[in-house]
Amino acid sequence: MHNARPRVLVLGGTGEGREIAARLADSVDLEVVTSLAGRVRDPRWPEGEVRVGGFGGAEGLAGWLAENDIRALLDATHPFASRITANAHLAARTCEIPFAVCQRPSWAQHPQDRWFPARDLSHAAELVPVLGTRAFLTIGRQGVSAFAEVSGVSFLVRSIDPPTGAMPAPHELILARGPFDVESERELMRRRGIDVVVTKSSGGDQTYAKIVAARQLGLPVIVVERSPAPEGVESFNSPSAAAAWLESTVT
Numbered sequence: 008m009h010n011a012r013p014r015v016l017v018l019g020g021t022g023e024g025r026e027i028a029a030r031l032a033d034s035v036d037l038e039v040v041t042s043l044a045g046r047v048r049d050p051r052w053p054e055g056e057v058r059v060g061g062f063g064g065a066e067g068l069a070g071w072l073a074e075n076d077i078r079a080l081l082d083a084t085h086p087f088a089s090r091i092t093a094n095a096h097l098a099a100r101t102c103e104i105p106f107a108v109c110q111r112p113s114w115a116q117h118p119q120d121r122w123f124p125a126r127d128l129s130h131a132a133e134l135v136p137v138l139g140t141r142a143f144l145t146i147g148r149q150g151v152s153a154f155a156e157v158s159g160v161s162f163l164v165r166s167i168d169p170p171t172g173a174m175p176a177p178h179e180l181i182l183a184r185g186p187f188d189v190e191s192e193r194e195l196m197r198r199r200g201i202d203v204v205v206t207k208s209s210g211g212d213q214t215y216a217k218i219v220a221a222r223q224l225g226l227p228v229i230v231v232e233r234s235p236a237p238e239g240v241e242s243f244n245s246p247s248a249a250a251a252w253l254e255s256t257v258t
């Protein structure tokens with residue numbers, strides 16, 4: 008059956024991406040295609056049409072957008088997925104289609120939080136031995152190798168799928184997917200004798216419990232900061248606003 012609704016692409020791999028797809032699943036004005044990178048072995052699947060895998064850089068993405076007659080592009084990837092954001096920005100300009108970013112706000116520091124900001128993962132790796140000897144590394148699967156050379160610290164590493172590349176020695180790996188609750192996070196940190204936590208400034212509810220647990224235990228938290236969103240790009244911090252933008256853009 009020919010479908011005349013304009014198609015839009017949502018770059019996903021996040022709860023925000025899934026929420027946008029769900030909000031627009033019944034739209035009579037547009038059809039959403041969600042793109043996943045294909046990194047997680049068993050991803051949470053968005054509603055509607057889904058395609059999986061890289062595009063082959065900005066050029067590959069521009070080609071894909073043109074071939075699939077995509078009318079607007081929304082980047083709802085994780086705040087730390089900066090390469091795909093830069094590629095998307097460029098590809099949308101090449102194809103002359105509207106582009107926006109949906110990015111959840113960073114967590115705000117509570118007065119009782121003991122936060123140590125890090126510019127990037129290498130900076131975080133430098134800070135770890137200054138602050139503790141038993142680190143809880145909760146930065147996701149990617150980037151764990153930045154901590155491989157840290158000495159005098161044992162790491163409790165948690166990710167959804169096993170990290171690839173060099174691992175810190177010594178380390179213990181826990182495979183788990185959020186959301187996590189404060190009590191179990193606090194118990195995990197207490198039982199394992201954690202004295203420093205490393206996290207990205209991810210924002211959102213799914214993994215915030217570790218921040219509260221660290222606060223309750225008085226632990227220092229190394230918070231890896233985000234790289235800034237591309238300049239001059241429309242940006243939304245809620246899936247509802249981003250979904251409304253998609254609808255208004257193509258109608």
Ligand code: NAP
Nearest residue numbers: 019020042043044061062063064084085087088089090091
């Ligand atoms: P990245 O460094 O910005 O992107 C690396 C490459 O992965 C891109 O150049 C692109 O390959 C491909 N890619 C990324 N997101 C894609 C998507 N949604 N659809 C198709 N291809 C995609 O990204 P990353 O940090 O590896 O993250 C990969 C995915 O995991 C993202 O979708 C992100 O939302 C999700 N995620 C990331 C984090 C994190 O901490 N980084 C946390 C949770 C979820 P080509 O150049 O070949 O197109």
